[in-house]
Amino acid sequence: MLKGVKTLIPIVLLIQFLSVHAEPDAVAGVESLTPEIRLLLSQEMIAIQNGMMAIIPANASGNTRKIATIAKEIKDSYILQQNLTPEQKHELHTKLPRSFIQLDKKFHYYAGMLEHVAEEKKHELIGFYFTKMAESCSQCHSRHAKHRFPEFANNKAATTGHAH
Numbered sequence: 768m769l770k771g772v773k774t775l776i777p778i779v780l781l782i783q784f785l786s787v788h789a790e791p792d793a794v795a796g797v798e799s800l801t802p803e804i805r806l807l808l809s810q811e812m813i814a815i816q817n818g819m820m821a822i823i824p825a826n827a828s829g830n831t832r833k834i835a836t837i838a839k840e841i842k843d844s845y846i847l848q849q850n851l852t853p854e855q856k857h858e859l860h861t862k863l864p865r866s867f868i869q870l871d872k873k874f875h876y877y878a879g880m881l882e883h884v885a886e887e888k889k890h891e892l893i894g895f896y897f898t899k900m901a902e903s904c905s906q907c908h909s910r911h912a913k914h915r916f917p918e919f920a921n922n923k924a925a926t927t928g929h930a931h
């Protein structure tokens with residue numbers, strides 16, 4: 768189900784890499800991507816969304832092993848990095864907007880924590896980290912994907928004080 772999810776992070780990094788020379792704003796960068804990469808990113812996002820939705824019934828039925836598996840798949844989304852040279856990786860790390868890196872890191876940190884607390888069967892913490900992950904969606908979209916989610920254009924609530 769989450770087959771494509773492992774490519775999310777490098778795609779996100781690549782987006783920033785491609786956008787950084789012409790345009791410091793991540794929104795223009797995403798929109799200027801090649802159709803191939805836009806498609807990949809969409810597929811990753813949909814896979815993540817499907818994973819998030821699948822966590823609801825797994826949680827409701829006490830299937831913590833399934834939650835841990837899904838969370839791990841989201842956390843380990845790094846496969847495209849294998850196609851990047853060390854120089855490219857370095858450049859990505861030095862040139863990416865800090866806010867995007869932070870949101871991306873935070874999202875994957877929460878996925879890792881969800882995996883951990885699911886393995887430990889800590890039900891309250893499962894809810895906590897699931898919520899944190901869900902907040903990350905709207906935080907990133909409200910700053911970096913307004914073109915795709917125009918409801919965020921006039922809605923500052925989701926940005927929770929991350930002034931640019």
Ligand code: HEC
Pocket residue numbers: 779797798805808809810812813815816819867870871874900901903904905907908911912915
């Ligand atoms: C660090 C940034 C970031 C995070 C975190 C993030 N997204 Fe996204 N997402 C984006 C960007 C950027 C786009 C727009 C991509 C484009 O326009 O090509 C997007 C697009 C999407 C889309 C639209 C895909 C399509 O083309 O139909 C969905 C669905 C989506 N995200 C779901 C989620 C969910 C659910 C979460 C959280 C569990 C999430 N995203 C977390 C950056 C992020």
